[in-house]
Amino acid sequence: MSNPHDSLYELRMFLTTDYPCSYLSQQTARNLVADPRATDGRLYTQLAELGFRRSGEHVYRPHCRGCTACQSLRVPVDRFRPNRSQRRIWTRNQDLRTQTLDTTFKDEHFELFARYVQTRHAGGGMDPATPENYWSFIASHWCPTQLCEFRLGDRLLMVAVVDRLENGLSAVYTFFDPHQDNRGLGTFAILWQIAEAQRLQLGWVYLGYWVARCDKMAYKSRFKPHEIFVPERWGWTEVDG
Numbered sequence: 001m002s003n004p005h006d007s008l009y010e011l012r013m014f015l016t017t018d019y020p021c022s023y024l025s026q027q028t029a030r031n032l033v034a035d036p037r038a039t040d041g042r043l044y045t046q047l048a049e050l051g052f053r054r055s056g057e058h059v060y061r062p063h064c065r066g067c068t069a070c071q072s073l074r075v076p077v078d079r080f081r082p083n084r085s086q087r088r089i090w091t092r093n094q095d096l097r098t099q100t101l102d103t104t105f106k107d108e109h110f111e112l113f114a115r116y117v118q119t120r121h122a123g124g125g126m127d128p129a130t131p132e133n134y135w136s137f138i139a140s141h142w143c144p145t146q147l148c149e150f151r152l153g154d155r156l157l158m159v160a161v162v163d164r165l166e167n168g169l170s171a172v173y174t175f176f177d178p179h180q181d182n183r184g185l186g187t188f189a190i191l192w193q194i195a196e197a198q199r200l201q202l203g204w205v206y207l208g209y210w211v212a213r214c215d216k217m218a219y220k221s222r223f224k225p226h227e228i229f230v231p232e233r234w235g236w237t238e239v240d241g
Helices: 043-046 082-092 107-120 130-140 185-199 215-222
Strands: 013-015 031-034 054-057 058-062 070-076 097-102 145-152 155-164 166-176 204-211 229-230 233-236
Touching: 013 082, 031 229, 043 058, 054 166, 054 204, 054 215, 082 166, 082 185, 107 145, 107 155, 130 166, 145 185, 185 204, 204 215
Parallel strands: 166 204
Antiparallel strands: 013 031, 031 058, 054 058, 070 204, 070 229, 097 145, 145 155, 155 166, 229 233
């Protein structure tokens, strides 16, 4: 019998049951999920190239009935050109100190995550946050993940959860002080990851799913140029702005 790690084509897939869609009201969603017992870093990269994304131990892609609104988006780091607003945000946050840590649970991180979720995503699937649901969402035993801290002096303002792929970085999740709206911290985290991918000589930053009809996803499409994964291929968008 062949090893399930040997080939993407031998990797088993599972289909979830329907659940309420997080992005479009009055719609249901379901996911195609790769076998978590067989997934590793190499297969994760191959799956990311097919529009998949990680959440905890699972790598998934939306597979909804009659809906393809969720589209994977990635930024080519060598071609990326920040717009005027992004350049201002980059300059505004140069007073932050950055430190990259291995995936280790820290109370300080969890407390910031809980405040962020309660303020920005009240009533969502992670609210109220617990140490258990936070860590099961952030970490996995097989994935090379780093927690990137952003501090003003000693004060923790933001944490970006970043997966290292063979060809890029995957922006898993970012949470920050919800009272720092003037800094544009979410945008700055992506700009930092693009710069980090350039430093590491990697080709892409994967930003996860973009939904054209969902306002809270609009920020992703402002990083240009970018590619959108449409049925089984990546396609360029035009550069503007």
